[in-house]
Amino acid sequence: MPGTDDAGAAQQAGGQPKQERARRTKAQILRAAAEIFAEHGYAAVTLQDVAARASMTKGAVYFHFANKQVLALAVVEEHYRRWPPLLERVRALGLSPLESLLAVLDGTAEAFRHDTVVQAGARLQIERSLIDADLPQPYVWWPEVLAELIAKARDAGQLRPETTPESLARVFVSAFFGMQHTSDVLTGRADLMDRYVEMRDALLKGFVVG
Template sequence: MPQQHRAHATRQAILSAAAEEFDRAGYAATPLSAILRRSGVTKGAFYFHFPSKESLATALVRAQEAVWPELYQRWVEQGVDPLRMLVGLVDDLARAIATDTVVRAGLRLSCESGLIDNDLPSPYPLWERVLFELFDQAGAGGLLRDGVNPAVAARVVNAALVGARIISCSLNRCTDVTQRTRELWPLVLRGIATDVWFEGWVGESRASSPLYAQ
């Protein structure tokens, strides 16, 4: 048991160090030596857990991928309407990106998958599909303005959210990605949701968080 604990601790130290380095510099600019130095692990111990830098990067991508279904299910269980679920889910995603280095590094690596493993999926189609499903449900429930196409809304919102994340991560390692994301909603949802839904949501949002644009 102590040996298993040490092995687990070593693997976690490698993952944590790699997340810091990949988040800071990206995959191509991060040498294995930097990960070993930050983790305090020998090269032999590293290769006991990971056969290559590529396999380590893939493990981080998989770790961040595992976060999203849990967050999604948590919001499904809330029982709120699709648009409120969308806003709440994205808010949780942004908070995870801002505060969790493994999530942030794994996301960056998934966007650099061509340098690592072409079989790693891009996150953008997945997010767009989730957005579409929620907008489609909102349309079926009468929450969208006349003429709003759920597929178009999903593409536009996905692009806006990706842009907010990229700018935030470029400028300050995503520390303000939650604020940038929240600032989008009053502008974007005004043109997507019905007046009744939008006004109700604005009232709730202003009461609950000063980060939402007034």
């Protein structure tokens, strides 16, 4: 007869595919929810809409997400999980401080242009008054990150010595999120990269040395 250790190993092996299926199903629901939230906004979406977009039953959606508020919160949280890996990827490139700043800004713009989860998270944050859930506080992580990158570029002599990192970071955050929202409203973000480059170059023009 197999020992208890063998039985436990068999149970664990048998449970792993089920856990993986549940993870994939949850990810599929999140992707579908992000798509439909980005397209139609929070108020117009139902869990039945999400289920239909995900090609599954409403019960399957309810199994993973108790209600629309919980699902919206999950999408917003997934939005914010996109940014630390972006920062780590840029750091791993070994770029100069100014190049690192530009790479982070460029990567963020690309995500807003192409990543549905990012787009949905941004829209849901704008509509946070409609959502009965404790969403993450927006616009607080980015100024700290950008201020650090700007300070390093200034200290390396790549930005003018009178540059105030905290102020420039706040301006970048305000301009960026206003820019992406304007692009979304007017063109569905089709012109986002053009608008972004205009904004980036205009803001940095008076600060870059050389």
